[in-house]
Amino acid sequence: MKYIVFLLNVGVIMLSNILGVHSQEVGQEGLIWENNLINIGGVLPENEVKVADYYYLNQTDSNAYIKEVITDCGCAVVAYSADTLAPNKVGHLQVTFDPETRGGTFSKMILVKTNVKPSGDSLFLEGVNIHYPENPEDHYKVKHNGLGFVFSQNNFGTLYTNKPKIKFLDFYNFNDFPIQLNLKQDSIPPFIKVKMEPALVQRNSRGVLEIEYDPASREDLGFLRDSVLLSFLSVDRFNVPLHLMATIHEYFPPLPLSQVDEVPKLSIDEMEIDLGKISAENVVSRILTLENTGPKTLNIRKIVTNCGCLTYELSAKDLKAGEKVDLVFSFDPKGRKGIDHKTITFFSNDPLTPTKTVVIKSRIR
Structure with a gap:
């Protein structure tokens, strides 16, 4: 064929x-x-x-x-x-x-x-x-329903929306019976596909899960976690949790030099902010000014902070050519002490720098 x-x-x-x-x-x-x-x-x-x-x-x-x-x-x-x-x-x-x-x-x-x-x-x-370990019991120490895995979390690393990425996860079947992957998977989202090799993994032997992650179908950006339940078949049906991590960036093809000045451009007035010495008892707020210095409309796809203690307000995510907007962020240092670093990451349709991160420093008393 x-x-x-x-x-x-x-x-x-x-x-x-x-x-x-x-x-x-x-x-x-x-x-x-x-x-x-x-x-x-x-x-x-x-x-x-x-x-x-x-x-x-x-x-x-x-x-x-x-x-x-x-x-x-x-x-x-x-x-x-x-x-x-x-x-x-x-x-x-x-x-x-x-x-x-x-x-x-x-x-x-x-x-x-x-x-x-x-x-x-x-x-x-x-x-x-994937070499055979000297001691499968010690090597595949993360166990779920008789299946042993090396890691509890599986990181796909950095992904771009132009193509899927495949990761191979080896596991050990500690059960006293052979297993196979259920062809009907009810809890797996459409951006994840799973295959198993061999199709039937015998008792006390190894198999490999081929996990394909499609970042375009995920329809989100930044650092993401996904937990799914894989369904297996033996004498009875049973599920095994699978925890995945990935950092997704939007892909933009390389720009010809002649088009560099024809695209939206995100400009941020400060890329590093030092709040100085602050009290752990008081919330601190500052303003960041965002500007579109390009000739086409800029769209802020997503804004992510690396801590729930850092929040923001933004009145508009679409900026026309030359337009500005203020982002007001607030940092609550309660329960923290010493030198501290927080970040705000911007994802936009600026093809030259689609991801920009602002660092916020402070010394908390």
Whole structure:
């Protein structure tokens, strides 16, 4: 089926090349690869080896053949046919990954040298190699309903709204029965997708959860926490909590230099405010002036403070060109003492600096 889909895609590419011959002088030459990068996900050494299949099209007017394949690691074993490939025919190269190497994220390069491109085409194989721990009981110490995890909180780090991010979470099934992931997940929000490998995790063995987080569908910005219940099936159905963290930023494509002065721009009159010595008994308020110094309307997407003790009031979030607005913030230092730092973070549609953070310092008596 994968081979048929690739042939259909190749047909579209070739038709596009024919239709665009007058508008595009330089076309593709040599071998066209379906994918030059394949991510095989989380790799457990105790399970079956993982393979990656690379398909390619000979888009030349002569026979093509692979002369040599070079890998940057003996852990990647390549199999391919040395036979010649006629024009417009599809070939296949398979890479088997041996996980008996050091653990962690890996990226392996495979250089394929052919008679049509002696310098070679670069392919990449990526994934996460998860070594087997010496003591699963100690390693997978966060336990829920017989499943052991390494961490109680799983951080996706910084995400941008232009693409989802995948995280691989290994776990151990301490139960006396095999488990599988329920195909019907009632409590998982639409911006999270979950897969499990293998599909059936036997008793006293490991599995990997592939968690895909789509920040665009999350429709929020800044530091966010999400808690979901994953549904599993065995003799009975049971749930396991999963706690996720992520910091989401809106993505703006790079601006051509000619457009730098044609976009909204957020200007804040003070980026660092020192309140000086203040009493823990008194609430302190100050004013920040926001201005749109660009020619197009500025929209303040979101404002976040790093403490419930810091609140603000803003009368408008849309500023026309040259317009200003005052933000009044109040800091309640009750129960605090010594040197203190608080922040107010602004998210806007300013593509040059979509995130700006104001630091508020004080010395509390």
